[in-house]
Amino acid sequence: MSFREEHELHGRRKGRNIGVGLTLAAFICIVFGLTVVKVTRGDFEPPRGQQVEGN
Known part of the structure; x- marks a missing residue:
């Protein structure tokens, strides 16, 4: 074969x-x-002076 x-x-x-x-x-x-660099640098967090409105 x-x-x-x-x-x-x-x-x-x-x-x-x-x-x-x-x-x-x-x-x-x-x-x-x-993506890893952006997440570890904290680019996805709101600026420190602003509050995020919650329920």
């Missing part, structure tokens, strides 16, 4: 898919990193 040789088109498509996947992973890491 022998495996069939992979066609050249499949090799190029696989390379392109890996590139797109790495680009997507990098984008997700950048967005996550920016």
Whole structure:
């Protein structure tokens, strides 16, 4: 039993898919990193002089 040789088109498509996947992973890491920085810096808190109205 022998495996069939992979066609050249499949090799190029696989390379392109890996590139797109790495680009997507990098984008997700950048967005996550920016979110962590904004939360830890306290940008989502109201200014100290203002009161938040509650129920």
